[in-house]
Amino acid sequence: MSSSTLYATLEDFKAARNVEDNDRDDAFTSVLLAASRQLDRACSKSPGGFALAADVTSRTYSTVGRTYADRDGIWLLVDDIGSETGLMVEVGSGSSWSTVTDYETGPENALARGLPITRLGTPGNWTAGRRVRVTARFGFPAVPEEIKRATLIQANRLYMRKDSAEGIKGSADWGAVRLSKIDPDVEALIWPFMAPGFG
Numbered sequence: 001m002s003s004s005t006l007y008a009t010l011e012d013f014k015a016a017r018n019v020e021d022n023d024r025d026d027a028f029t030s031v032l033l034a035a036s037r038q039l040d041r042a043c044s045k046s047p048g049g050f051a052l053a054a055d056v057t058s059r060t061y062s063t064v065g066r067t068y069a070d071r072d073g074i075w076l077l078v079d080d081i082g083s084e085t086g087l088m089v090e091v092g093s094g095s096s097w098s099t100v101t102d103y104e105t106g107p108e109n110a111l112a113r114g115l116p117i118t119r120l121g122t123p124g125n126w127t128a129g130r131r132v133r134v135t136a137r138f139g140f141p142a143v144p145e146e147i148k149r150a151t152l153i154q155a156n157r158l159y160m161r162k163d164s165a166e167g168i169k170g171s172a173d174w175g176a177v178r179l180s181k182i183d184p185d186v187e188a189l190i191w192p193f194m195a196p197g198f199g
Contacts (some may be wrong), residue, residue: 005048007036007143007151016152018141028161035154039147042182043193049145051192052139057087060133063126077107080116081136088135097133102170116140118158152190157183 006029013028039129040047044134059079066077081087084105104121111117116139126132 003037004033005036005051006032007039007050008032008148008155012148013152013155017156028155031158032151032154034150034158038154038182039150039186039190042189045193046079048139050140050143052082052141053137054135056135058133058135060131061137062070062131067126073104073123074126075119075121076126076132077119078117078132079135079138080118080140081105081134082111082116082139082141083137084111084117087133088139090133090135091131092125092133093131100132111141114141114144144193146189147193150186153183153189154186157186 008027010025010032013032017028019028037047039045040049043049061076061078063076068075068077089100091100091104092098100122102122102124105117106119106121107115107117120132120134
């Protein structure tokens with residue numbers, strides 16, 4: 001997962017456009033990359049956030065404003081975690097950290113449903129540690145099919161932009177039509193992945 005991560009393959013894009021030659025591979029790859037990053041921004045994800053990171057990395061969270069309580073305990077909101085392999089949770093600060101072993105992940109059965117872990121729960125109190133360090137493979141378990149499809153649609157739209165000067169497409173039947181920035185089908189596909197308050 002990085003700024004070079006594509007959510008759909010060049011082969012998929014060429015198949016969708018019925019293209020068999022390699023003459024436009026660079027242009028196709030460029031629009032796939034641009035479309036992937038557009039979806040990241042629309043859904044408030046870090047670059048490549050819909051893919052699973054190859055390696056574990058550490059991220060540190062303040063508990064202020066990131067915790068809430070329910071009948072199951074106190075939950076800390078974290079960035080998307082796509083795998084429990086290598087997952088480690090610690091509390092502390094500076095050079096002093098203590099491993100937390102009695103945490104739970106949520107939502108329930110998220111990874112089995114193809115969704116990321118987005119919160120960590122404890123029967124105790126996260127605020128006792130003040131800061132929480134999470135080491136994990138961040139991202140989604142796999143790129144969701146809706147995101148792949150949205151990437152292909154938006155990439156095609158970006159590629160065809162060369163034929164619609166200033167965002168206007170002409171037709172003998174309809175006359176001039178102004179194109180929206182994001183395809184309505186793309187908006188419908190990515191809507192469930194948008195963070196509340198964004199859009």
